[in-house]
Amino acid sequence: MAFSVNTNTSALSALFNLNSTTRQLESTQTHINTGLKISSAKDNAAIFSIAQKLRGDLKGYNAVKQSLDRSISTTDIALAAAGSISDLLIEMKEKATAASDSGLDATSRTALNEDFIALRDQITTMVSNAEFNGTNMIDAGTDVVTAITNPSATQTITIAHQNMALGGGIVDVTATQTIATQVDASVTLALITASLTKVSASLTKLGAGAKSLEAQRVFADKIADTIEVGIGNLVDANMAKESANLQALQVKQQLGVQALSIANQAPQSILNIFGG
Template sequence: MSSILTNNGAMVALQTLKGVNANLAKTQDQISTGKAVSTAKDNAAVWAISKTMEADVSGFKAISSGLSMAGAAVGTAREGAEDIQKTLGKIRDTIISAQNATSDTDRGKLQNDVVNLRSQIENIVKGSQVNGLNLLDGSAGTVNFLASVDRSAAGTTTSTIAVASQDLSVGNYVAKNIFTTSGTASASGDSAVMSLDAGDTTGVTLTVGGGGDTLAAGDSISIRIGDKEATYTVTDSDAASATPNDVVAVGLKSAIEKLGVPGLAVDYDSGNPGELTIKSGATATTNDLAISARFQNAGSGGLGALGAINVSTAAGATAAMASIETLMKTATDAAAAFGSAGTRIEGQANFISKLTDSLKTGIGALVDADMEEASARLQALQTQQQLGIQSLSIANQAPQSILSLFR
């Protein structure tokens, strides 16, 4: 039946043309934005996932910036520690020269060099800071640098890289008359130098507290045997003990034994308060060993014992070797610790960079438009649009044929 009121062909052509136009508009939008999913109405689930991933990318960029600052702070501290180690080496050379000096006048000049080098170390410590963060003066404690944000079904958590500051400051040292020695040894109150010959079963003695001064909580005593070092820090209960020197001596004995020096024996005689005898053991396998002891008071800087070095006398120059070796090891250990932390930060920064790139690739796979496909689709839809318009035009002309029925 022909009708002038209802044109089914035109309606079909019109609906087809509307669909073609809608697809054409979508394709043109993909080409202009470069995205197949640019809004939530395009694909709500994919859009939501992509936005979460984009938030992670933004967060990782901020973490990367933070790691750059962390690397700068740790790198500055490492370089400072290395410079301090080199300066301590110069002080050691000066001490050796003082031991070879023939007069106290010459040693006095060398002592001036020591003082100047100590001031140089102080300046290095103060200057080794980034944006106010100083990892060389011990004031920062342990610094936690944000390393990543970890997402799971339960939510997000953070991971950090902990970097312990190192105390290489030189201030607040207060000397105490702590040590007395016997055997092949010399002592200057707050330090001592001894030599143990291989097979010496008699050994040398070191008496803690023999100098007369009292140890306080937080004071520490370090004993270096060969290339190994043992340290004991006085606790509150030690200081409150009726016989603190005995308690500290026993603690030092235990610390020395844990070093595991072959053929070394340490004896403690309770009849002689605070006295340790260091000797070759029954196996007599110990090589000749240089032994040194150093006192450090509570609250002093990690290199505070530099303040006690005095090479203006022959005895002072000899005793100074006990301190400088330990202080150089302290600086070396600090530089090594910062070097290790710097390597970890650098590795994490590289990982974050690669992870960010991977996330960007994943986001692109979800929302980016396939431009080759979009180009082909555009041409096809443009052709369909032209055909749809022509089809609608033909359908609109159909009612005119009804006029021939009334001629």
């Protein structure tokens, strides 16, 4: 063995190994603190890049779910209002049928007409209140529901507008319709019958659209969950493994400090050669 006071090879080797252990210990502590085995590109550039892309997709699906939620709420309100309008039309049909009787006395006809007008005006109220987040799918406007279904917003589900305002095309009964006379009642009865058929068709369209939105919402949840699990598989630290590594490295570090201490004392043995 060569003895030198200028170069302590053993100490250099011990210091190198100790520094290596310290770096591994710092890395393990970072994994434990963050819960991630890959928290930056320097840990693994390729996997970090993949994980970042997946994180972007996950954020995109969060936006998809928000869009679907808004669309579902808007459609549900339109469906509820359309169902209520259908119920009102059925009640109005009953009044119109009764008022079509030519032998009806004036008092009864007046009462039926007042009831009819009250029901008629409720339709207007329901149509105007069937709004969510500024969108009304059944008024005299042109609002449609459009929900994005993918993170790049290139695919959508669209539900068409259904104009259920009085005299608007689906509901043929006008805002001034009455059953004040037998003739008026007969005319109105025919309009109500036609309106019920068209409202039922609109309800079918809205219902099918709502079902599609809800199915897509469930699918978006599944996709988002799958992406989140995939990201975790790529970058999450195995905490049980990291805990074991931490204990092993702490022991290794302590031993490295002792080894360096012993190596640093080696040059003093040269004094023995000179009788020191």
